Amino acid sequence: MDDFTYDKLKKKIFLDRGFDLDKYGQDYVKRRLNARMMVLNIKRDDWASYLKVIEHNIVEYVPLFDAFSVNVTEFFRDITVWQSLRDTFFPQVIAERRQYRPASLRIWSAACSSGEEPYTIAIILKEILPADVTLSIIATDIDDDALQKAAHGVYYRESLKNLEKNYPGWFKKYFTMVSQPVDPAGAITNHTEKFQIADEIKRMVAFKRHNFLIDRAPSQMDIIFCRNVMIYLAAPVKDTIMDMFSNALAPHGMFVVGKSEIIFLGRGKDYFYPVDAREHIYRKDRRLVGQSVYPPVVERRKDADDQKKPV
Ligand SMILES: C[S@@+](CC[C@H](N)C(=O)[O-])C[C@H]1O[C@@H](n2cnc3c(N)ncnc32)[C@H](O)[C@@H]1O
Known part of the structure; x- marks a missing residue:
């Protein structure tokens, strides 16, 4: 060699x-x-x-x-994670955020590929988020082609199969078939039928090009998703990005990683503790559990201005 x-x-x-x-x-x-x-x-x-x-x-x-850019992804990828978030952890974080006025919820999907993950988040929150909570979902990736596809919002039925199977009502409500061409053998398959995501969901997500290894991270996030990309990184880099994600999270923020990703090696274990070990859902700062963990409203407002700057 x-x-x-x-x-x-x-x-x-x-x-x-x-x-x-x-x-x-x-x-x-x-x-x-x-x-x-x-x-x-x-x-x-x-x-x-x-x-x-x-x-x-x-x-x-x-x-x-x-x-x-291995962009493999799908809507509601690893369905049990989303069930756990929908039933337990999103309501928990929302309840915490509503202790403060004005109530807001900030989410970052880092390495979002072609948008399936942030749109999954948007669909669930469209259904369960109370009207008095303002929502911001930032979705970032280094791959321009993937981001373009995300902005377009058209997907093959194959990538929607978990949604269609588990939440058929939401599938019907938020997707419209745009084309149904046949494959070379003359058949209609999951890889020929295409669906357009509803504008009301599309509008909920802001996509941006961003390399989380070098670009400035957003701040005061309540929940960060970084799934199925850390497996590709070298061990020392994982420590560095643990520092970065921990800094990007608000106190006691939530961190969701991929099902095959362990953040408990290296520095991850100093920052995060599991709240659902099976689904790889973590929170920051165990010592803050049970305390009033968010900064006062005035400080949140100041940080909210940061949000307007590009990530
Ligand atoms: C397998 S996809 C994961 C998509 C989604 N998070 C999921 O779990 O379904 C991995 C994505 O990571 C992106 N990626 C790789 N290195 C990155 C970096 N340094 N910053 C941002 N995105 C990165 C790739 O472009 C690719 O779209």
Whole structure:
């Protein structure tokens, strides 16, 4: 294995585009690079040949970054998490927020991919949020294509299957079929039927391009979702982003991670404690439990101004 050329390739990508591959797990990086190289007919681990491609064709960065944005997602992904949030944890946080006037709820979906996760949050809150609570949902990702799809709000039936099965009323209420083309074999399938999300849900989410490894994070969030992306990161980077997410959360804020992600290694365990270990739902600062945990209303108003600045 040619480690010297591999390092040179990583350095070139960093210098050209500021994309630091060392922040992601080495196995993941090599798998994604090899996947892209295979498309170009370059032999496995032949970093020298790929370096030449990058040196002679800057357009190569587009498919390369595509290869790194594994955008797999769906509405109500891991359904039991959403059931737990809907029945227990959203009502809990809402009740806490209503102790203060004016009551507001701020949510950040970090690494939102094409929007299925923040729209899932919006649908549930549309149904259960009392009218006296103002809501802000910020949804961010590094992938422009994914964000464009999110803004468009059109999805294949396949990505809506958990919603359709578990909350059929909401599926009917918030989605309209826009096209029903047949596949090459002449069949209508979950991968041919497309649905448009309702404007009232679309309006609830503000999408922005944001790299949570380098860009300034929003502040005073009541709930942060960062699901199914930390698994790709290298261990020391996970510690750094635990600092960042903890700072971005309001006191006793809630943090929801992916079902295969453990934040209890490294610094995560200093900041968060599980309130539903099975569903990977955490809260910040155990020592604040049972106390009046939110800053006074005046301070919240000052922070609310921060919200208007770009994340
Ligand atoms: C597998 S998707 C997760 C989508 C959604 N959170 C879910 O669980 O269904 C991972 C997303 O992380 C995004 N991503 C990767 N690194 C990122 C970073 N440093 N900042 C923001 N988004 C990132 C990718 O572009 C991709 O859309």
